Amino acid sequence: MAVEPKRRAQLVEATIHEIGATGSLNVTVSQIAKRAGVSSALAFHYFGDKEQIFLAAMRSILTVYAAEVRGALTAADGPRARLEGMVRASFSASNFRRDAIAAWLNFYVLARTSDEACRLLSVYQRRLRSNLVHDLRPLAGDAAPALAERLGGLIDGLYLRHALDPATDADGQAAAAQVLTALDHELKALAR
Amino acid sequence: MAVEPKRRAQLVEATIHEIGATGSLNVTVSQIAKRAGVSSALAFHYFGDKEQIFLAAMRSILTVYAAEVRGALTAADGPRARLEGMVRASFSASNFRRDAIAAWLNFYVLARTSDEACRLLSVYQRRLRSNLVHDLRPLAGDAAPALAERLGGLIDGLYLRHALDPATDADGQAAAAQVLTALDHELKALAR
DNA sequence: CGGGTTTGATTGACCCGTCAATCAAGTTTC
DNA sequence: GAAACTTGATTGACGGGTCAATCAAACCCG
Numbered sequence: 001m002a003v004e005p006k007r008r009a010q011l012v013e014a015t016i017h018e019i020g021a022t023g024s025l026n027v028t029v030s031q032i033a034k035r036a037g038v039s040s041a042l043a044f045h046y047f048g049d050k051e052q053i054f055l056a057a058m059r060s061i062l063t064v065y066a067a068e069v070r071g072a073l074t075a076a077d078g079p080r081a082r083l084e085g086m087v088r089a090s091f092s093a094s095n096f097r098r099d100a101i102a103a104w105l106n107f108y109v110l111a112r113t114s115d116e117a118c119r120l121l122s123v124y125q126r127r128l129r130s131n132l133v134h135d136l137r138p139l140a141g142d143a144a145p146a147l148a149e150r151l152g153g154l155i156d157g158l159y160l161r162h163a164l165d166p167a168t169d170a171d172g173q174a175a176a177a178q179v180l181t182a183l184d185h186e187l188k189a190l191a192r
Numbered sequence: 193m194a195v196e197p198k199r200r201a202q203l204v205e206a207t208i209h210e211i212g213a214t215g216s217l218n219v220t221v222s223q224i225a226k227r228a229g230v231s232s233a234l235a236f237h238y239f240g241d242k243e244q245i246f247l248a249a250m251r252s253i254l255t256v257y258a259a260e261v262r263g264a265l266t267a268a269d270g271p272r273a274r275l276e277g278m279v280r281a282s283f284s285a286s287n288f289r290r291d292a293i294a295a296w297l298n299f300y301v302l303a304r305t306s307d308e309a310c311r312l313l314s315v316y317q318r319r320l321r322s323n324l325v326h327d328l329r330p331l332a333g334d335a336a337p338a339l340a341e342r343l344g345g346l347i348d349g350l351y352l353r354h355a356l357d358p359a360t361d362a363d364g365q366a367a368a369a370q371v372l373t374a375l376d377h378e379l380k381a382l383a384r
Numbered sequence: 385c386g387g388g389t390t391t392g393a394t395t396g397a398c399c400c401g402t403c404a405a406t407c408a409a410g411t412t413t414c
Numbered sequence: 415g416a417a418a419c420t421t422g423a424t425t426g427a428c429g430g431g432t433c434a435a436t437c438a439a440a441c442c443c444g
Contacts, residue, residue: 113214156353189377189380236432
């Protein structure tokens, strides 16, 4: 009993790791299963087919991310602090792992062929946007929606750029700082 | 005579188109060849292997883009105008085609496994960055490099976001406007 | 010019490895 | 002992890459 969720978790983690290592979705179920220490048949037993495995991995990453943002939001007070928390969470250590970034990038690709993947990604974007707008409103008023668009785009863009660089690690911080700088400048410009 | 370059061009275009249609690099050489109206063996004859076909497609896109930027730069005068030209070129009709965006996204994925693809992408990023810094310098002084990083990230991010949206077409213009707005706000903030 | 030869263009058929998915049988667990 | 769990073996399809062979145009030589 209760072995099932454990196996599922193992397989999901192995999937993310393997996608990170390969850098693409060209990952065989056997590779995933081997890394998880089980047979490929078991993966099919639990998930049905390969796409479900990928989707489960994607949900896992999104769930972790969402939890991180939620934590940062409740810990902060005032719109500015909340925005900062959001941004920092986006570039936090667990989201900025090499394999997580690679997986993330590949989920964008997956979204082009899988409706469900597209849906999941849309949920992420809508939530990010909604969070940003909510806390930008008191600071930027009517400019909030457009500004949120820019900040969201900047976050995604910096993320994407770090998906390449094989050298840079550890600078989720630098990226987060860039976003916050952009935010400050935008607000300052607005104030005059 | 001169039939070879024609075939190569056909195959390259077919590759981009096919990647755009599939939304991934899971494209068989046969599919590409069929769309180009030749046999798969011919594709291998000219390009050697599949990766070379992809790389040729990538170079093609980058070349078109570079030409467009160059054109915009010579037509503009003054740093501000040149920056605007650069941004507009990035979101111009030929770069913002559905299949070009999809191909672009997938080249990021390819770059994770192909050194040459990674190199090509780096060249693009360096050139963009260098262009931006060059024309930002007179406007932003020492803040130019960091600002260029943000603008470049924003461009990539907006590009990425439009790689998903199946609905949105035609708004290269809107995206370009967002980048220019960000630029204006940044400069205004800098002016204090 | 006109037959013969080289050279590039092009193909269909084929080989071989890989991989998703299945299945029947074995093992654990309660 | 049955239900859940797990596996190795197998299969059927598919795709990259090769090869031997055709085709056509250009080139050469008398």
